[in-house]
Amino acid sequence: MGKRRVTGAGAAALAGLCASAVLSGPAVAVGQAEDAGEAPPTYAVAEDATPVEGTASSSGGPELRPGLSTDSIGPGEERFYSVTLDDTSTVYLSATAAPRPGAEVRSFGEKLSMRLLTVEGDACDTAGSATFGTTSAYPVSGYAARRVGGGIEVCQEAGPYLFQVVRESPEESDQARWPIEIGYHVEPGLEGAVPGPPGVSGGEEPKAPTPPSGTARQARGGTGFNDAGAVADGVWRDGVRAGESRFYRVPVDWGQQLFARLEVPNAAVDGDGAAGFVSDAFSLRLYNPARAALSDSDFETYSGEQAAMSLAGGAVDYGNRFADEGRGRSIAGWHYLQVTFHRDMAAHFPDGADVTLRVTVDGAAREAPAYVSDALPAGFGVTDEDREAAEQGLTAAEAVARRDGGLRLLAYGAFGTGTALLLGLGAWWLVGRRRPVAPGAPPVGAGQGYGYPPQGYGPPGTR
Structure with a gap:
């Protein structure tokens, strides 16, 4: 069977159809109110998140890398993870709990907490927690941070640290294990002086704009x-x-x-x-x-x-x-x-x-701010x-697909244009080869600086 050729225009059209399919897919997948007969969807973990398994001991926790990781946590458990920090970046380590939607929880005594610790056991200055405001469970999130500058003295050194996540849960609450998504967000340091907190005006709160x-x-x-x-x-x-x-x-x-x-x-x-x-x-x-x-x-x-x-x-x-x-x-x-x-x-x-x-x-x-990196820090x-x-x-995935799809379309378009140009040049040369030559006239292309290539690499008589 002979091979089927795809022209540049066909490739571009195919890429356009693929891009449209990618962009239209999530729009259909996201449920609306008319899907109410089904149970509410659970939290969608990032597709590129790395599975990890935190340890109950502060020794031997898995090493986290910048980006997203996934684990689970049971009631009353604490999980430890290892991280390695430099001495210039601000770092945020978040934990998002994803209990079953509507599961039984408590607005008091139910909490997911996070701490960033030195290997000596000292806590960095910014801890976090996430609580529920009602008895019907939903995703909650918080972070612990290592801030740099501003007169802060703890956790400024480069080296190994520990990230701790603790779940507090009353007995009457949902006792299932909860998926957790861990975010490791790195914000580069600044060039020059680090700005302090904004001044306090002492006046009235700014009025909210008209909705x-x-x-x-x-x-x-x-x-x-x-x-x-x-x-x-x-x-x-x-x-x-x-x-x-x-x-x-x-x-x-x-x-x-x-x-x-x-x-x-x-x-x-x-x-x-x-x-x-x-x-x-x-x-x-x-x-x-x-x-x-x-x-x-x-x-x-x-x-x-x-x-x-x-x-x-x-x-x-x-x-x-x-x-x-x-x-x-x-x-x-x-x-x-x-x-x-x-x-x-x-x-x-x-x-x-x-x-x-x-x-x-x-x-x-x-x-x-004047970050030390010229490129915009990811997520900031x-x-x-x-x-x-x-x-x-x-959505984020659709935005990436549209950007990448546009680049692919541009590449396919350039490929198609180049192919058409080469085909046109080849046809031009073939016409020149078949053109009658007057008696005594030099071969087409001769004496013009290009020679007369036996395979015909360009239109005759051009410079």
């Missing part, structure tokens, strides 16, 4: 940080089911502040009247790029009437990491909104509810591509 209005665009929330759909300034709508959490990502640059409001519609009332009162019905939380919560885990009540809750993220400033409060508001990049429904919301919305998100990124972007800062992805509502 955006207009026609809502379709948002596509994910199960967690890895598959969160992007949202930008404006009004967005998505479906949420009882017991479910949906994540959205928003690019917030240096000097900018995120404001968001979640609106839950009124519930349909049947002949028996209202479905009852839910004390911890729904919540809206905010996380920074290193996966630490920037807002409380409070839940709003719901009784069947239209309800809402709002949050303000605070301006992103590098020096906030050295302030007494708001340390997490010191990283620019993708911030994450988490919308959660208590499992008891099924009484009001058995088929899920279409909720509204009003998002505002306020303030002009400021210049990034905002690019034009990020803003475009937010406007289009893309």
Whole structure:
């Protein structure tokens, strides 16, 4: 059987179809409210996360590398991991717990905590924890950090350290093992002096801008940080089911502040009247790029009437990491909104509810800190591509596919153009070979500096 040839145009068309398939796939996979007959989806761990197995002993814990790792943790357990730090970078080690959606937990006495320790057993200055604001489980996350500069004296040396994750769980809570996703985020040091905390104005809190209005665009929330759909300034709508959490990502640059409001519609009332009162019905939380919560885990009540809750993220400033409060508001990049429904919301919305998100990124972007690396540190800062992805509502995977697909299309296009040019040049030469030659005339191409190549490598008579 002869080989089938694919022209440059055909390859480009094929690449376009492949790119379209890649980009359209996740849009179909993300569930909406009409899928409410199924159980809420569980947290989607990053596909490139490295499986590890933490140890109960502080000796011999697996070595973590920058990026994401996965493990599990049981009630009352503590897990240890090894990390090797330099003496210039700020490092964030996050732990995200992913219990079964809607599982039984407690708002008091239930906690996932993280510490970064020296091998001598001394704790670094920034520990973290993650708690639940209700009895219906959902993904929670926090981090421990090694800050550099700002007068901090502990944990400044290069060398081996330990990362500890502890789960506290009352007996009446869910006793299943929980998957945990561990993030190792490295932020390079700065050139020159490290800025201190921003000054305190002593005036009134800045007034929140008027929430955006207009026609809502379709948002596509994910199960967690890895598959969160992007949202930008404006009004967005998505479906949420009882017991479910949906994540959205928003690019917030240096000097900018995120404001968001979640609106839950009124519930349909049947002949028996209202479905009852839910004390911890729904919540809206905010996380920074290193996966630490920037807002409380409070839940709003719901009784069947239209309800809402709002949050303000605070301006992103590098020096906030050295302030007494708001340390997490010191990283620019993708911030994450988490919308959660208590499992008891099924009484009001058995088929899920279409909720509204009003998002505002306020303030002009400021210049990034002078990192020692010229390249934008991974996960820190905002690019034009990020803003475009937010406007289009893309997940991280879709944004990468679109970028790589564009590069492939460009390459295929260049290949097709080059192929067409070579074919044209070859045809030109063949025509020249067949052209009648007058008696006594020199061969075509002779005396023009190119000779007369026997295989015909170019159009005759050209320079």
